[in-house]
Amino acid sequence: MPGEDKQRRATIHDVARAAGVSAATVSKVLRGVASVRSENAQRVREAVRELDYRMDPLAAGLRHEQRRIIGAVVPDLESPFFGALVTGLERAAEEAGYHMIVASSRESEERESDLVARMADWRVAGTILVPVRSERGEGATRMRELGMQAVLVDRASADDDFDTVTADNSEASAKVADLLIGQGHRHILLHGATRISKAVRTRLDGFTERAQTLDPQVRIDTLLSDDDPETQRGAVRTYFDGHTGAERPTAVFSLSQHSTLLVLSELRRRGLRIPQDVELVGFDDADWMQTTWPSITAVAQPVAAMAERAVSVLLERIEGGNKGAPTSHLEPCTMLVRESAGQMNDPSRQYERGG
């Protein structure tokens, strides 16, 4: 059974003794400081190999103000989007020689604030926060109070205190407006599964603004329900109950993956055909969307680019002496036009569906 032959792990002092030098010298060798005779350095490296020595990363950072750790707080670990984001963050952080610790706020602002404080307890060098709400939420506020080094990702907009990295939600949503208005739609439903996320609000605004520029007459209904799944389902159902026949929108733009699934489910339940009766565009792509029938037109977020950017911006602050005003980065999205919307660009159909 494991745990029985537990001879204590070798420490830096054991290595020092084995190599016949002091612990300070071993420390120098390990961190690549130059002023060590190559003969001694060699002996140290041998001792390390001999004893199977591995440094304790926590003890190593104890004397410093901050440790070589980057904290990450995301609202949710069950969604593939944040999963991919975290994977990217982890890779980038490790490449830079940092450890990464991840925690999920589970869409709770209170927990978010707790987790942020916990990151400070761990003396992380910096934190990457995907806020539950926005740069004005509890987590960001707490970080300001604690004077933490951080980057806000995804659900935030430009901020006076923190660098931000987001998908270009506004531009991508405007492109969706181009597509749908271009197809002749003049009555469109915007659906969001949460009203508090900054990203969702930006998508909504980006779409609305462009759509109204293209045609001031366009009718846009918005439905932002709260987080309880059943309430949301009910709200969608009620909406469609009240908008039948000529009142029914001819297209839906769902503002999150969750939202897309919800809308899809309700459209199916009512027997509405996609795209013939209603066209559907979703923000945030998922692997099933290209396989389901009809396949779903969606905006794909540049998750890898966001992760990489977030870490590089944070490292610049940490290692570059925290100088310069906070920056704000928008990473471009990609639109994947599939069967559920945008493929019938036959002009004749535009009149058919228009107004």
Next chain:
Amino acid sequence: MPGEDKQRRATIHDVARAAGVSAATVSKVLRGVASVRSENAQRVREAVRELDYRMDPLAAGLRHEQRRIIGAVVPDLESPFFGALVTGLERAAEEAGYHMIVASSRESEERESDLVARMADWRVAGTILVPVRSERGEGATRMRELGMQAVLVDRASADDDFDTVTADNSEASAKVADLLIGQGHRHILLHGATRISKAVRTRLDGFTERAQTLDPQVRIDTLLSDDDPETQRGAVRTYFDGHTGAERPTAVFSLSQHSTLLVLSELRRRGLRIPQDVELVGFDDADWMQTTWPSITAVAQPVAAMAERAVSVLLERIEGGNKGAPTSHLEPCTMLVRESAGQMNDPSRQYERGG
């Protein structure tokens, strides 16, 4: 800008000074040790509030052999299944007063071994490992060498060194066999998106054994492709190219979520109707499966139960003195019969489709 008013955080000594007691006494109060005069305890608590003191959890554990941290290593953070698992693990660990650090091996055994060693560097109290391969993989081997305390989850079977917690893959797959054989299917394709995962192999064996018990004549094709997505897609395509007409299987059992998506995609591409031409059952449920059309019959894994069990088993080892032989826990799955298979239990159809 944050980071400017960085007065150093209060330490336990600051609190001691403010309360007019020694650091040792503060430590006692903080950990709830009884032998402190209530008057002093009160003063300490006030000082803590006054100075906004928060303990450094890492320094706190420095003197102990192990720290109050549980490590988790999973093969993948982008899949909702492991995402949900990690969320559950995190919750359970925190409830027990442990911190949790998560890392993704990204389906690489080499990285898995590295991560396991890194967990040991962090002096975690215990580790929860979802192996890339199985209890014989590199991660588990490394843990044995290092004498670590650990629980193996999901892709493992009973082991001499470690407790294991898995879904009851065998029983659930047998139930799928009951369903498909009961529906009259006598030619079934089993598809897995990875051959090295222990869970996938167990599902395959569980199905095959039951199916052959029910009808020794049954024809079962198995297709376990390797991990490169394009290779897999090609393998499926080739299989169906070579099995048309009477040679085509009447049902497919896909052994993982990835696999389900892959098979679904290929069936659609060929214009095969589900379930009329081919029935489909997938192992591992996903939210889109009940919304897509046709909705997909799937085996839902008891992810919350697995997470909770894994942590409680690990804590029992850690805090219960590591006594008793390693245990092996099977959590029951649920079958969600939807449109893609199992709904046509009209006996007359059995003959139609049989043999």
Next chain:
DNA sequence: CATGGAGAGTAAACCGATTTATTTCTCGAT
């Protein structure tokens, strides 16, 4: 030849907690 500066090495302090070993306090019994 004295001086000084660079290079190499190390003892000891330090980081922020816990634990041990010891001292001090309290109070009742003799």
Next chain:
DNA sequence: ATCGAGAAATAAATCGGTTTACTCTCCATG
């Protein structure tokens, strides 16, 4: 008043590293 036992408090050691401050050599320079 004295003693002793147990409770409460604390100084100091400890964990495993890093950093500081100091020593010691060696060699070039005035």
